[in-house]
Amino acid sequence: MSLLELDSDQLKELADRTRKNYEELKAKGLKLxxxxxxxxxEQLDLADELLTxxxxxxxxxxxxxxxRNYGNAEGIADIRELWGELIGVNPAQLLAADSSSLNMEFDLVSWSCAFGNNDSQQPWFADEARKWICPVPGYDRHHTISEQFGFENVTVPMLEDGPDVDAIAELxxxxxxxxxxxVPMFSNPTGVTFSKESIEKLASMETAAPDFRIMWDNAYAVHTLTxxxxEIIDVLDISEKAGNPNRFWxxxxxxxxxxxxxGVAFFASSKANLDWYLSIANTRGIGPNKLNQLAHANYFGSAEGVRAVMRKHSGILAPKFTAVQNILEERLGEYEVARWTKPEGGYFISMxxxxxxxSRVWELAKDAGIVLTKAGSAFPGNDDxxxxxxxxxxxxxxxxxxxxAMDGVATCVLLAAIEKLGA
Structure with a gap:
């Protein structure tokens, strides 16, 4: 029965029981x-062979x-060919770099601000007003990058098949x-995967800024929980056919x-975009850690080798995700005080x-020794x-x-809802 449908006696009984449960939770002295x-x-142990x-x-x-020597800013062919096959990208349009794709994302924004990209009329910093579109809920570190460079983060809602493309087309x-x-596949934090229709609309829409870019952070492309x-959609091919070959990073x-x-990070894009990137990257440094790239190529062996590793990851992760969903359903389902995603991949559940x-749930959990990502963190400025x-x-x-932890979180969600009703 929904919490709103309980009569006063039922609500009082539930409130008393939930407060008692919460006091017992705090008494456990948890540190979760x-x-x-x-x-x-356990997941990191899977790759210990890499240490040799x-x-x-x-x-x-x-x-x-x-x-062992300097050079080859594009990265070695061994890992580029393997990864290109894995994510459906022509290796000629794929660079292999050092460990962090987030570092490259920062560089792409930074260099566009300082110098302008290959479609810019002037550096982005020359524009007093700068805006960046953020589907929400989204990835907090993304929001922080655009905020760091003085962009106004403009939000659009994340729908079941991707972001609201009609709202984006207006913006x-x-x-x-x-x-x-x-984050087009198993998105952080909702687990949404963009539909092909949404992708085609993003690739073909007209933009007032000729140097508009979509940072296509496909971090979870092979992170299945099943x-x-x-299928990994080749967004570069779609955007080229739509007449906007430079749109996607x-x-x-x-x-x-x-x-x-x-590990190894990868950047795929049009030849013009890659040439622009390398023209600056070759000034910043003299090639990535190619021995680490070779180690990864040897470790995986093939694209199917990557998938075999990811099945092992799934075997570790999937039971945890199932446990979260089962506990939330058992503890909260009947009261209709929360909704949560049931992703088939990725690393997060959005509730x-x-x-x-x-914010009250976060506070109650913290006081009970359960640390959650702060409420609102999936929104720019932590403002939900x-x-x-x-x-x-x-x-x-x-x-x-x-x-x-999830049993405790369920108690906190229920208690916060009861407090909201004044019970």
Whole structure:
């Protein structure tokens, strides 16, 4: 029965029981953390073989180049060909870099601000008004980058098949709108995967700014929670056919596949975009860590080798996600005080609670020793206008801690809802 349908006696009985449950929760002295989407130690153990690779006397790529030396800003062919096959991108349009795609995203925005990109009439910093589109709920680190460079972050709602493309089409009529964040598969934090129709609309829409870019952060393209790997749509081909070949900056990495912070990141785009990027990257440095790229190529062996590793990750992650959903359903389903996503991949579950209570849920959980990502963090400036969204990250803790934490979170959600009703 919905919380709103309870009579006064039923509501009082539930309120008394929930407050008692909460006091018992606090008395446990828990120290549980569901804040960031980090791989667990069990997942990181899967890649321990990398610590022995590429191995003594193994320092040449398939073309015979000595990878111990400077050079090759594009990255080695061994890993570019493997990754291109994995994500459906022509290796000629794919660069392999160092460990962080987020670093490259920062560089792309930074360099466009300082110098302008290959379609710019002037550096972005020359424009006093700069705007960036942020589908919400979205990835907090994305929002921070555009905010860091003085953009006004403009939000559009995330729908079941991707962002509200009609709203985006209206926004890009403004020449001060320079870019948009996108996590197109198993999106952070909702788990939404953009439909092909939405992608085609994003690729073909007219924009007032000729240098408008969509940062296509495909971080979770192969992070399935099932046995199935969804089709990865070649957005570069779609945008070229739509007459906008330079629109997308496509990012990918191994960060949550092998070692976080010690993997390989990838940047795919049009030749014009890559030439512009390399013209500046070759000034900044003299090539990436090619031995690490070779180690990863040896470790995976093939695109199917990556998928085999990801099935192992799924075997570790999927039970945690199932536990979260089962506990929320068992504890909260009948009261209709929360809704949550049921993603088939990625690292997060997005939960909406009763409007005006998300901050209180976070506070109650914190006081009970359960640390959640702060309410509103999936919105620019940490400002959720409805104070309803909470991002849950069940990947890092052991299974038993995930279950204990979520049982506690359910108590906090229910208590916050009861307080909102004044019971």
């Amino acid at each position: 953390d569901l804040t960031r989407g980090k791989p667990s130690a 690779l590429p191995g003594k006397d193994n320092y040449k790529d398939k073309n015979g180049a000595d990878l 890009v009529k403004d020449p001060s709108v320079k870019g948009m964040w996108a 046995e199935e790997f969804p 496509v990012m990918s990495s191994t960060s949550k596949i092998t070692f976080a912070g010690a 909406d609670v009763i409007d005006g209570t998300a 206008p409805n104070d309803r969204n909470i991002r849950l990250a069940p990947s890092l803790p052991p299974q038993e801690e995930v279950e204990e």
